[in-house]
Amino acid sequence: MLKIKLTGLLCIAFAINCLAQTPVKSTPQWRPLYHFTPPVNWTNDPNGLLFLNGKFNLYYQHNPFENKWGHMSWGHATSSDLVNWKNLPVAIPEMIRRDTITMIYSGSAVLDKNNTSGFGSLNNPPVVAIYTADLRNQHKEKQYVAYSNDGGLTFKQYAKNPVIDLDKEDFRDPNVFWYAPTKQWIMTVAMVDEHQVRIYGSKNLKEWTKLSDFGPAGFIKNPWECPSLLPLMVNDNPAKVKWVLLVSAGGEHGPLMQYYVGDFDGHTFKNDNAADKVLMVDYGDAFYAAIAWRDAPANKKILLGWLQNGKPETSPWRGQMSIPRELSLKTTADGLRLIQQPASIVTGKLLGKPGAFKSNIVINNKSMPLFASGHFDGNAYWIDAELNGAGYKKAGFNVAEKNGAAKKVVVGYDAVKQELFIDCTSAENDNKSAEHLVQTAPMKPVNGVVKIQVLMDKSSLEVIGNGGEKVISTMIYPDTDATGLSVFTDGEVMVKSLKIWDLNKK
Template sequence: MKRILLSAFVFCLTVSAYSQNKTEPTPQWRPSYHFSAPTNWINDPNGLIYVNGVYHLYFQHNPFENKWGHMSWGHATSKDLIHWQNLPVAIPEVINGDTTTWIFSGSMVRDKDNTSGFCEDDNCLVAVYTADQPNQKKESQFIAYSNDGGLSFTNYKGNPVIDLNRHDFRDPNVFWHESTQKWVMAVALPASFKVRFYSSSDLKDWQMLSDFGPEGYATHVWECPFLVQLPVDGNKNKKKWVLFVSSGGPTGSPFMQYYIGDFDGKEFKNDNPSNKLLTLDHGDSFYAAIPWNDVPNQKSTYIGWMVPQDQQTYPWRGNMSIPRDLSLKTTKDGVRVYQEPASIISATTLKTFPKKTKFSGIKTLNNGEVVINEESTFRNNSNWIEAEIDLGSADIVGFKIAQQKGEQGQVVQETVVGYDLDKGQLYVDRSKSGSGKIAENKVIQTASLQPVNGKIKLQILVDNSTLEVFANNGEVVISTLIFPDKESNAIAVFANGGTAKVKKLTLYNLSEDQQPK
C-alpha cells in the first residue's frame, strides 16, 4: 500500500499519529501460524520466489517504527508456508544527499539463463521494484540483483529501467512468457485505473506493449497487478489468463478484483463485459496479494496482506494471510476463480501438528449450539476448523468462535461465522468480537453462496486476531480481523430455526507452543 492510498482511504488509518512509546504490548492478538514480522510495520508482500525447496517472502517493511514509513524490503523464508525464518532487511531505503529512495512493491525472478548478464550461477535472482522518491514526487521502476541466494542485492547502475516522470507508477510484477520468450511486466498506472504491460529480453530494456483498463471497478486507485495463466477445471489443455488488481473497493475497504480472458504476449482481452465486477475476497482486510514465481508443478500459490484496522497492535503491525492456491472452475455464471489454503499446508503441514481431533459424537444440532473445544488443548484461538454441514431444516448454521460467556450464560464476546439459507449468504458477524476497534459499517460482512446438495463446507482459520473463512472448496472467501480477549476462546457449532446434521468436523490446534520443532 502506497502513500497515495494511505491518504485516500479510510481503511488506511492515520498511521502517522501512532506513538510507539505509548503503546502497550498486545500478545493476545499476535498470529501464531500467519506470518508477522518480530517488530514494526509491514504491508504488501513483494518478490515472492521459490528456489531450491524454499519459499522466499519479501515484504514492505519499516525497520525502525511500528508505522508506515522508511519503506524497505523485509525478508523471510519457509519450507512449509507455516514456519518462517526471519532474515535481515534485503533491500533497504537509500538516502543519498537530498534524494531519498523508498523501496516500494515489486516482484522477483530467477534469471537461470543469465539474460540480464548479472548472474554468477543459475540461482541468480533479479528484483524488479518501484523506487519511490518522495522529494521528487516521482515513482519509477528499478532492478537489483543477488548472487547470494537473495540475502543481499546490488542495484543496477543503469536504474531506472522505466521512467515516465510520474508520481504514481508502481508495483511491477514480472514473469517469463514462454510463447514469446520474453519477460513480461504488469505495472499499475494507479490514478488512470490502468495496467500497463511491457516486455524485455534482458530485464534492463523494456518496450511498452499495451494498456488494460479502466474496466470493472474504477473509482479508487489501482495497485499491485499480476497476471497468471490457469487451467479451467483442471484441464491443462483449456487455460485462461487472469489479471488481478488491488483497489480501495466499493465500500472503501481493501479490495481485489479480477478479470478472466486471453493474453497473446502483448494485450490482455477481458472475456466479460467491461462493467462486470468480480471480487476475489469478500472481507475487509485482504489486499496487495501476489503469487510466488517458480512454484513446482506450475502451481499458482499466492499470499496477501491482512490490512490493519483501527486497533493498534504492538510491537508489530500487520501480518500476511494464509498462502492460497488459485484455480479456475466453471460455474453457472461462467468461469470463476476459486482459492483454498495452499495444498502444501492443508495436505502436508497440517498433519505434522500433534494436536487435532475429529468429532464423531456430534451428529445432530437441533436449534442450539455445542461447544467443540472443551479440552484445554484447543482453548487458544489459534485453530483450524474443517467442517461439512447438512443444512436440513435449519435456517442458519455455523460456528461461534473466540467465545466467552458470563456466569448467567450471557454472551460476553464471540465472532459468528454463519450461513443464512434464506438469504443465500455466508456471513461473519463481528458485533461482539472483542475489545478492539472495529468500524461500525464493517461489523457484518457477507458473500453470496448456494449450498451444494443441501450441504456447505467450511474451512475456518482463526489465529488470535486473524480470521479467514473459505466456503465450498474456496468458492467464496471472507478475510477479516477480530480482537478477542485471551479468555474468549470457546468454539461452538450451532443451528438456528431447525435441525442440521454435522457430517464432518475436524479441529486442529496450531498455537505456537504446539508447533512441531
C-alpha cells in the same frame, strides 16, 4: 538481532522518530501462530515471491525501525513449508543520499536463469528484483531494478536506474514473469489513477517497451495497485489454461481485490467478461496486495496476501500475511471462477495428525460448546465442516466467545439469504466501521451441503466456503479471556462432518 548500517542522516531521522513514538503495550495474545509476521515492526505488501533452492522466499514491505508505516524497505524470510519461517536481514533497504529519500515500494523478483540481464552468469544466474522507487522529495514513482549474486540475500542497485520513468506521482507495483512463447519478460504495473494496468515487454529486464493497456474495467471507485497476471488451469486440466489478472483497489470503499479471467497472447490481455463485471478475490475487509509464487513445486500457483491491521495496534509487530492459497479456475453456472484453497504444503504440515472428528450430528436450535480446558481454547485452530439441512435459517460457529457468548464473532451460513458470513457486531464495534461489522459472500449449497473452513489464528480469521469458491478474511482482537468456541444452529441442521485441529499446541 537485526543490525543495519545507517547513514548519519538516517540515524538522526530514526532517533527523532523513536523519541516521538508513544510505546504500545505488547500484545502476545494477538500474535498468530501459523501465519507469517515479522519479529518486530511494520509489514504490508508481500513482494518478490520466489521459490529457489528448495525454499520459498518471501520479501515484504517493511519498516525496519518502527511499528508503523514508513522507511519502506524489503524485509526477507524463507521457508520450506510456508508455516515455519527463517527471518533474514533486510534485503533492499531504503536509500538516503544527500537530499533524496528513496523508499523501496512493492514489486517482484525473478531468477534470470539465462542471464538475459548480464547481472550474473550462466553458472551463477542472478536474482533480479523489479520494484517501485518512491522518490519522496520529488513526489515521483519510478521503476527500478536491483540484482543479487548471492541467492537473493543482498542486492545491488542497477547503475542506470530508473528502467521506466513516466514522470508520474502514482505509477507502481511492477510484477514480472518470463513468457516463453515470445521469449521475453512481461511486466504488469499499475497506472493508479487511470484504473489501468500497463503491460511492458523486455528481453533483458533493463530495457522495456510498452505493449498495451488494460482497463478501466471492473471496480474503479478506488485507485488501482499491485496488478499481476498469471496462467491457471481450468477444472484441473493442464491442457486447458486461462489467464487471470489480479488487481487491488484500496481506499474509502476498500480494501478490495478483484480479478479478471481472459486470454493473454504475449502482448494484450483480453477480458472474457463485460467491462463492468466485478469479480471478488476476497469478500472481507483485510485481504490486499496479494501476489503469487509462480514457480512453486508441481507448477502450483500459490497466492499470498497482506492482512491489514485495523484497530487496536499490535506490538512489537504490526501486519501479517494470509494463509497461502493454491489457485485454480472452475467452471460454474456463472462462468469461470477463481478457486482458492489453503496450500497443500501448509495443510500437510499443520493438519498431518487427525483432529477431533464428529459426523452426522443433528443440532436443533441450540449452541453446543466445542472447547474445554486445554482443548480448542487458545484461539488458534482450524475447522472443516459440512452442513446439511433444509429447515434452518443460520448455522455455524461462535468463535472468540466471552462470558457465556455475551461477546463473540459469529461465522456461518445464512440459508435464507444464501450467504457465507462473518458477524463481528457484538465483539468488534470499537475496531471496525459499521459497514465492516458484518461481511458476506453469496454462496449456494451444493447438493444441499454447505462446506465451511474456519482458520482462526489469534487475531486473523479466514473463512473459506465450498472448497474455495468464496473467501472472507478479517482481523479481530479478542480479549485475553475470549477463547470460547461453539457450534450453533437456528433451526435443525445435520453436521455431516466436523473436524477440528487445535493449532495452539503446534
